[in-house]
Amino acid sequence: MHNENFTIPVGSIFSKAEIAKLRSETRGVQNVIHFNNAGSGLMPDIVTQVQLDHIALEANIGGYEASALRAEAVQEFYTQTALLFNCKLTNIAFTASATDSYTRALSSIPFKQGDIILTDKDDFVSNQIQFLSLQKRFGIKIVHINNAPEGGVDLGDLEEKLFKLKPKVLAITHVPTNSGLAQPVKQIGHIYQKFVANQADQSWYILDACQSAGQMKLDVQDLKCDFLSVTGRKFLRGPRGTGMLYISDKALESGLEPLFIDMRGAEWTDKGSYKQQPDARRFEDWEFAYSTVLGTSAAIAYCRSIGEDRIRGQVKLLSGKMRKELEAIDRVRVLDRGPELAGLVTFTVGNSDPLLIVNELARRKINVVPSYRAFGLIDFDEKGVKWAIRASPHYYNTLDEVEGFIESVKEII
The missing domain is CATH 3.40.640.10 (Type I PLP-dependent aspartate aminotransferase-like (Major domain))
Structure with missing residues (x-):
């Protein structure tokens, strides 16, 4: 959530000052760690005010x-x-x-x-x-x-x-x-x-x-x-x-x-x-x-x-970091594959329940969503899974938020 003492990942496309500015223009970061940008991103304050x-x-x-x-x-x-x-x-x-x-x-x-x-x-x-x-x-x-x-x-x-x-x-x-x-x-x-x-x-x-x-x-x-x-x-x-x-x-x-x-x-x-x-x-x-x-x-x-190429680079950096950390957790299986990956990170956990994970993360004010077989029947059947958790970071997210999410997943499962 809102914290001026946040850290940014090595190789960050944006400076700490730039991310601080972006976060100051997004009131939602004061309330939640938002990793559901593939569902609905946090609106910048100017977008809210215009409406x-x-x-x-x-x-x-x-x-x-x-x-x-x-x-x-x-x-x-x-x-x-x-x-x-x-x-x-x-x-x-x-x-x-x-x-x-x-x-x-x-x-x-x-x-x-x-x-x-x-x-x-x-x-x-x-x-x-x-x-x-x-x-x-x-x-x-x-x-x-x-x-x-x-x-x-x-x-x-x-x-x-x-x-x-x-x-x-x-x-x-x-x-x-x-x-x-x-x-x-x-x-x-x-x-x-x-x-x-x-x-x-x-x-x-x-x-x-x-x-x-x-x-x-x-x-x-x-x-x-x-x-x-x-x-x-x-x-x-x-x-x-x-x-x-x-x-x-x-x-x-x-x-x-x-x-x-x-x-x-x-x-x-x-x-x-x-x-x-x-x-x-x-x-x-x-x-x-x-x-x-x-x-x-x-x-x-x-x-x-902001610049679409810069956004792409930062999203790729944060989602890549998230995948790498998730892959190191026992019982977690990251499901994303392809020659190029986007900012949606999907994973499943053996012998666990998706709603338990989502609800426990929500209790910690971390937003993610579950995805079920009916959402992508052919893909899920090929991967041999019935559900996944989807986490989708954006450029205004920080390394601390990614690391907090990873530690929370470890605690919950």
Whole structure:
């Protein structure tokens, strides 16, 4: 918790003064040791205040009037998000969550019976359930890419299945919710681009980046995806109930639109027809919680002011330290594997109970969460486990907090 006498790890990307400043701007560190940034990061005070100010404005002059008065600030959300993803403002839509973003993208694909969704074995659970729903309703087929021996997708198998099966959708989760794996998304994007350049039928690539945004750089020019779905609440440290969706020019120019397009996304031009908006607005709804739009904008600006590469280095340092210390504890098995690891540290403990561990850590004011087989069924079955504890440090965490967490785990188990 809040302590000016904290220590930083050897090789820290940030100086002690920088981390002290970041912690002074985050009131939550005074109350908890927060290792649940993969669930919902602690908001910087500026993000909290921006939302409170707008809610107060709505209370004083009315909701519509408040959003009209702050129209320029609302527009800044699109500017900040476009800078975050290295795209145009017209490629960005605001949504209610990463799942909402993903659903809007998936619903825009004109599926027919027999179409194939090619996906990885570490995909986000809600995405997999949506695929199964499409299979039940429309008769599409789901094919999984094999994993490489070291973890992550087998790039050779991906390329072979793309050219052989010609899927309607390639669906990849950058960092799964149940593992510290980071998929090789730049290589995947390169293979996908080679595939679409050599086939006549349209295919679409949806990349789920809900766990990677805010802890590593996301440049859609390198990623080559048609859709990128993101949440604001995790490593970006924005408010809950927020999401962002990038839609490529290719997808927009092809006329793709969400299944349930509304009056923000289209104009009712005649009794029997409507005209869709030319840009990403067609993927938005009329109604926004404008306080959260402003809060998300502030969170992205805050992230960018720190520097995504610096954030990535510090998160990698802290999570690596945490894994190393956990691996040295008897009965603890660290589950993360892959050529590149992200800031999610997952582990299980032999002959123990996940809720006991989580609750005992919470009693010590340390936040982590349990993850169960149903959250990542294929991954957990391959690893032969039924549950895991997920700890996810961020750049504002300290070495003392990591070491306190490790000592607490030793005591509890």
